Amino acid sequence: MSDDALFEFLCRMGDNTLVLGHRVSEWCGHAPVLEEDIALANTALDLIGQTQMWLGLAGEIEGKGRSADDLAMRRDVWDFRNILLVEQPNGDFGQTMMRQFLFDLWHLEMLKALSGSSHDRVAAIAAKSVKEVQYHVERSGDTVIGLGDGTSESHRRMQAALDLLWPYVGEMFVPDHIDAQMSEAGIAPDPGELRATYDARLAEVMTEATLTIPDSGFAHKGGKSGMRHSEHLGHMLTQMQWLQRAYPDATW
């Protein structure tokens, strides 16, 4: 296993939390009810904290003196390694919560596996994050159920959100050469192995939510390899990185 591969893997973890944390933070002050403002901010805060740990470690492994902030604020789109799902726009509240649940469910299984990583630092970050994400998945799952099995309008919106986001689920489970190196070194699981648990839990929640999982195995790809992000990511970076880019000599 090379340090390059480990760096790549850590960027995947950190960019997922960075990009999703940013998306969730866009809700601040605009949620449907005060309790949701608080909960969304809480989720975003957890994800940003996790980003600091993952990208911090990535910078150390890379060994070029880049900090978590340098990685977050000074890379361009092609160097981001997050999956496409998390960069999708917020849409309505239902779409945001569906995206959250589809991610959280994977994130939890991933972190559980990483808690037993052969790499101590990776295991420590995962162990710390797993408690937070346990809570995220309970919350997003409850919301998906509540809105899926709510009024006819909320049901319709949640089904539309699931249909829209479903093609972005597959990317989380497709292994590539980086994953192969990680699992060989015992650092991370083969993502394909997480699918069975994910599907089983997903089916339970969707049944309770009275939602239908689309009958399609099609998966968009290109986020975690960095090959082809969606157009949305670039726009996000124009905001997120603007101050650091406009005033490169400043410290904040």
Next chain:
Amino acid sequence: MYAQMVKSEATQEDPEKLATFQARIDAGEKIEPKDWMPAGYRKTLIRQIGQHAHSEIVGQLPEGNWITRAPTLERKAILLAKVQDEAGHGLYLYCAAETLGVSRDELTEMLLDGRMKYSSIFNYPTLTWADMGAVGWLVDGAAIMNQVPLQRTSFGPYSRAMIRICKEESFHQRQGYDIMMKMARGTPEQKRMAQDALNRFWYPSLMMFGPSDKDSVHSAQSMAWKIKMNTNDELRQKFVDQTVPQAEYLGLTVPDETLTWNEEKGGYDFAEPDWKEFFEVIQGNGPCNTERLAARNKAWDDGKWVRDGLLAHAEKRSMRKIAAE
């Protein structure tokens, strides 16, 4: 004028009950929701606590405006945590208001259709990152100056909400001052942003304390009832006295050429804000009134299906539970 006001709010009540009530207030007792209280006391509290709650909610917007542009991950996390606290403070305050017999939804409707006010300060735009510093330093500084004495306010639930809020609020002001410090000691552009933020936020911050005492219609009665503990001008003076040395320490200039230390009174003499502007802002003509209310209305309207959906689900669940029993 004061005496007149005190009379007008209280005249409808049974004089005996009123006297007993006033004696309790004067003895420093806390009034609890189930206790008898004059209608005017209840009404004033609903107005003031409600406005305060709305200020926390609308107050999320000018800072939320910079969360997605925060320059570092740490700054972003701190700002998010602060705005999250504000939502929490709004929640405490709505709960305190609800003990007076008005629901959170009713109060929200009154904010959204303009029947109730929120603090004038949130109708000013946040234009640079230094504004996040200025809001924390000046706006939270002013809020704390006002809230610390309110911990001793006569209405129990309001007092307890203030105690919780004050505990969290001092961190807000410190983080704001910390941003200002970084900016004021930073590059020439950062310094310029810091001075510009102080220039734009100085007078609006002074306005937060309300009109000058001679124009404050509610002060006399509210102070007699210990709903307010100080006059608007007293708190404004304390704020200026506290803030001017902080500005000097930052190397920034308070945008008031008349500002001078007055040895005799042991405080600064300073220029009054433009009260015409203040009254325009609270009547809806501030730079951002339209956007702020539009944003809150949009959040509420767009969120209706969510609130309805979650409610419908909760009802279905309890029906199923009853059916199963």
